[in-house]
Amino acid sequence: xxxxxxxxxxxRLLYDVPEQERIEAINYYNSYFDDAGAENESKVIQELGxxxxxxxxxxxxxxxxGIDFGEYTETGYRDERFGENHQVPEAKASxxxxxxxxxxxxxxxxRRSGYQGRxxxxxxxxxxxxxxxxxxxxxxxxxxxxxxxxxxxxxxxxxxGIVAFAGGGIGLIIGGIAAFIAGIVKxxxxxxxxxxxxxxxxxxxxxxxxxxxxxxxVVCKLVPWIVRKVIDLCRRILHRGKGGDRx
Amino acid sequence: xxxxTGAALLDAIVLAVVSRQQEGTYGYKITQDVRQxxxxxxxxxxxxxxxxxxxxxxxxxxxxxxxxxxxxxxITERGMAQLNxxxxxxxxxxxxxxxxxxxxxxx
Numbered sequence: 001x002x003x004x005x006x007x008x009x010x011x012r013l014l015y016d017v018p019e020q021e022r023i024e025a026i027n028y029y030n031s032y033f034d035d036a037g038a039e040n041e042s043k044v045i046q047e048l049g050x051x052x053x054x055x056x057x058x059x060x061x062x063x064x065x066g067i068d069f070g071e072y073t074e075t076g077y078r079d080e081r082f083g084e085n086h087q088v089p090e091a092k093a094s095x096x097x098x099x100x101x102x103x104x105x106x107x108x109x110x111r112r113s114g115y116q117g118r119x120x121x122x123x124x125x126x127x128x129x130x131x132x133x134x135x136x137x138x139x140x141x142x143x144x145x146x147x148x149x150x151x152x153x154x155x156x157x158x159x160x161g162i163v164a165f166a167g168g169g170i171g172l173i174i175g176g177i178a179a180f181i182a183g184i185v186k187x188x189x190x191x192x193x194x195x196x197x198x199x200x201x202x203x204x205x206x207x208x209x210x211x212x213x214x215x216x217x218v219v220c221k222l223v224p225w226i227v228r229k230v231i232d233l234c235r236r237i238l239h240r241g242k243g244g245d246r247x
Numbered sequence: 248x249x250x251x252t253g254a255a256l257l258d259a260i261v262l263a264v265v266s267r268q269q270e271g272t273y274g275y276k277i278t279q280d281v282r283q284x285x286x287x288x289x290x291x292x293x294x295x296x297x298x299x300x301x302x303x304x305x306x307x308x309x310x311x312x313x314x315x316x317x318x319x320x321x322i323t324e325r326g327m328a329q330l331n332x333x334x335x336x337x338x339x340x341x342x343x344x345x346x347x348x349x350x351x352x353x354x
Contacts, residue, residue: 036275
């Protein structure tokens with residue numbers, strides 16, 4: 001390739017830049033060849049690289065003003081886009097070269113957006129679940145209400161039982177003590193009746209104490225155990241949800 | 248050289264090279280001068296000159312030389328201010344790194 005061919009090809013490749021820019025660049029490189037002298041012509045052509053590379057550098061500077069793609073290395077200006085291995089011998093190729101560039105940027109960005117995409121899908125999944133819950137609410141509220149009612153019923157029953165134990169125990173103890181005292185008083189009038197009253201009073205006290213002990217056992221042992229079990233159950237449900245997230 | 252030269256540093260070097268010539272200088276000579284201190288491809292400098300010209304850091308004018316027009320570049324006042332800014336930045340940048348390399352930097 002000689003100077004004329006180089007310049008002709010460069011001018012062709014710069015067909016799509018503003019006319020003023022094209023004239024400037026052509027003037028510059030014509031002057032450049034003039035100043036280098038005819039004896040250095042081939043050396044200059046070799047140094048400049050292909051017309052495609054020269055054109056691509058000019059165009060990239062016109063387009064991406066301020067954006068610094070390449071670097072100047074010890075082997076000259078280094079820009080992935082204008083590497084010698086993907087040269088731009090034709091204007092068409094150079095156009096596609098420029099299109100490649102945003103794609104390259106996108107690919108690095110898409111890794112980030114890909115991650116976001118996954119998160120969005122997950123929130124999308126949650127949204128779907130919420131929508132489904134809203135639509136199924138009449139049914140779910142019926143079932144849920146029923147389940148809740150059963151749970152509260154059982155809980156209330158247990159609580160009632162526990163309170164009954166306590167109340168019954170206390171009542172029996174008080175009643176037993178009263179009967180015992182009444183029996184002792186009665187003994188002076190009617191020893192048999194008094195003895196029976198005292199005996200039944202003692203029996204009542206014994207049963208009352210047993211009931212109260214049962215109540216204390218329930219309060220001290222059974223209630224913490226139930227609470228622990230319920231907490232465990234809740235935690236397991238929550239953890240299962242989190243475990244699913246982690247997977 | 249193992250260190251790469253960024254666009255700003257190349258701008259600064261070109262401005263410095265042009266500023267040495269009071270009456271202006273031309274593309275081929277600028278390229279040769281820059282290549283004395285920095286290994287850059289010859290095709291790199293035209294966009295730099297063009298950009299500096301657009302930023303009013305360089306003034307371009309044609310003058311006859313050997314029966315043809317030659318384009319000369321001359322540094323403007325704005326270019327001079329820009330060059331001084333670059334020089335200040337460079338001296339702080341390079342001295343910090345030198346201090347670090349020579350173990351004089353107290354961190």
